[in-house]
Amino acid sequence: MPQGFDATNPPFDRLTHEQVGRLRSALDIGYFSPGAHIIERGQPSESLHVVIKGKVELRDETGELQSVLGPKDSFDARALMHGAAGEDFIAAEETLCYLLPKAPLLGLIADNPGFAAFFYAEVSRKLEAFAAERQVSGVDSVLHARVADAQRDPAVFIDAARSIADAGRLMQERDINALYVRDGERIGIVTGMNLAKALILRHLSLDTPVGEVASYDVISIAPDAFIAEALLQMTRHGKRRLAIRTEEGYAGFLEDIDLLGLFAGNSQLIPSRIDRARDIADLVSCAGDIQKQVERLHGQGIRVETIADITSDLNRRLHAKAYDLTCPETIRPHACLMLMGSEGRGEQTVRTDQDNGLLLAVPVPEEDLAAFRTRFSGALETLGFPPCPGRVMVSNPVWSQTVDGFIRQIERWARAGDADAAMNLAVFADATAVAGDPALLARAKAALTAIMRGEPVLLARFAHLVETFAQPPTGGLFNTLMATVGMGGADAIDVKRAGTFPIIHGVRALMLERGLSAESTAERIAALIQAGALGDEFGTELVGALRVFMEFRLRSQLEAARRGTTEGESVVRMDALSTADRDILRDALRVVRQLRDYLRVHLRLDNF
Numbered sequence: 001m002p003q004g005f006d007a008t009n010p011p012f013d014r015l016t017h018e019q020v021g022r023l024r025s026a027l028d029i030g031y032f033s034p035g036a037h038i039i040e041r042g043q044p045s046e047s048l049h050v051v052i053k054g055k056v057e058l059r060d061e062t063g064e065l066q067s068v069l070g071p072k073d074s075f076d077a078r079a080l081m082h083g084a085a086g087e088d089f090i091a092a093e094e095t096l097c098y099l100l101p102k103a104p105l106l107g108l109i110a111d112n113p114g115f116a117a118f119f120y121a122e123v124s125r126k127l128e129a130f131a132a133e134r135q136v137s138g139v140d141s142v143l144h145a146r147v148a149d150a151q152r153d154p155a156v157f158i159d160a161a162r163s164i165a166d167a168g169r170l171m172q173e174r175d176i177n178a179l180y181v182r183d184g185e186r187i188g189i190v191t192g193m194n195l196a197k198a199l200i201l202r203h204l205s206l207d208t209p210v211g212e213v214a215s216y217d218v219i220s221i222a223p224d225a226f227i228a229e230a231l232l233q234m235t236r237h238g239k240r241r242l243a244i245r246t247e248e249g250y251a252g253f254l255e256d257i258d259l260l261g262l263f264a265g266n267s268q269l270i271p272s273r274i275d276r277a278r279d280i281a282d283l284v285s286c287a288g289d290i291q292k293q294v295e296r297l298h299g300q301g302i303r304v305e306t307i308a309d310i311t312s313d314l315n316r317r318l319h320a321k322a323y324d325l326t327c328p329e330t331i332r333p334h335a336c337l338m339l340m341g342s343e344g345r346g347e348q349t350v351r352t353d354q355d356n357g358l359l360l361a362v363p364v365p366e367e368d369l370a371a372f373r374t375r376f377s378g379a380l381e382t383l384g385f386p387p388c389p390g391r392v393m394v395s396n397p398v399w400s401q402t403v404d405g406f407i408r409q410i411e412r413w414a415r416a417g418d419a420d421a422a423m424n425l426a427v428f429a430d431a432t433a434v435a436g437d438p439a440l441l442a443r444a445k446a447a448l449t450a451i452m453r454g455e456p457v458l459l460a461r462f463a464h465l466v467e468t469f470a471q472p473p474t475g476g477l478f479n480t481l482m483a484t485v486g487m488g489g490a491d492a493i494d495v496k497r498a499g500t501f502p503i504i505h506g507v508r509a510l511m512l513e514r515g516l517s518a519e520s521t522a523e524r525i526a527a528l529i530q531a532g533a534l535g536d537e538f539g540t541e542l543v544g545a546l547r548v549f550m551e552f553r554l555r556s557q558l559e560a561a562r563r564g565t566t567e568g569e570s571v572v573r574m575d576a577l578s579t580a581d582r583d584i585l586r587d588a589l590r591v592v593r594q595l596r597d598y599l600r601v602h603l604r605l606d607n608f
Contacts, residue, residue: 009072
């Protein structure tokens, strides 16, 4: 019975004391000489291997090295549970492994769901299971709390014809600060602040019908919705309270103070501070709080996609307000401000460099435009968004021009066929309008789709960026935007280059091919599944893999921020990860390889 086995090593740390005893009684030890095939690609395995001593190489069908496993690493759950290894597992030197036979392992899996999660075939299910392990003490109950758990007061209604004085007395009687206002078929909301402003600022009389000061822009949420969803809705709509609505009707309010009792965050309060800003200096603290909120939410165990939703919404508000404060009236009626990159897709977490542009319906005074270019980009730099290394920003005339001129620029990029041009198209494909006339952006995007769709050569050149990291170009926009310092050699992975970019860009290419429109990568994948361009299972795997990479990158970004640097902000060192994390990262990288293989065949990338 091998007593030296470390049961604190994930995923074995999920086992009970009794289950550890069963595991140890079933263990054997295997010896493998240098060069020995421990498990061959495509073949099953009858034991789970845990490295005691030595190194094991993972090589794909071409013989290319994918990873190196060392002491305490486990392999290969896929070969054991699903009948076929995804790679060759080869002893790089004399290697000893613990061997856990399949039958007792299946017994442990059946008895322990947490342990079983390690052996899920789907990356998305693994992510779901392992994300729960990150939650700090006490946060689990918060994340699983429902809106009904935080609600304090029932719904109280008043007729719209009643007076402001009546509304104030009713609030005082019920000790509440908001009422529902019934105006025929319409339902609105009036708050104590609404009443105060009506009397003090608008000088309305106490006899004024309360319906005249009510707001009918009601955002509602179900009582069984999660608190995290309520937080997101407050942030997205700039509301300090949500209406709670059941199938029978309105049931009360959820206010920001209720959430503050559960969360140590303040993202639901930031939008109002942004709206009240009188100048760029007023926005600086808001920008800082958005970044603090990312670290706070991550520490609370909030899932990375929810953090990205909240952060992207807040950053879009920040950009829109900066635009409002800096744009002259000679430009404002004719323009559309667009954000691109992760901000455009709604996948921003830690603040990165500027990715923005301006489309104009008609030419505007050149002197005013030049001043605005400098002023707006400078304002964003003040707010902590450094200049884009590839100059994808309003201050660059290429990215701030009339929509007609920009469409001609899109055509030139599409025909150019080089990596820089393809990268410019990729950046623009993620654009979203945050201020001004969104029809201008819609027109430019329609032009991009019309140019690319039905053109297999153009699409293949565009999609070929997913292959660029194997043989990176020298210089140019693509290399400037995607280069990452701090690569630590074979024991480190740049999850942006190796993970998020191939998925994001591969999905972009398939979207353009089909002429589909969606914002985030997950929404694009869903649209491709709906259109029959991707299978359900593979689409689910892509979303799961993307979230894996986003989670690992966020961890790395937060660590880099603590060090006060952006160096290595997307680099993950394998020796710093747990066995479970290394396993899920390997699975996610396997999904990327499958996507690349599909794109090579489907879009004939090998021709370029």
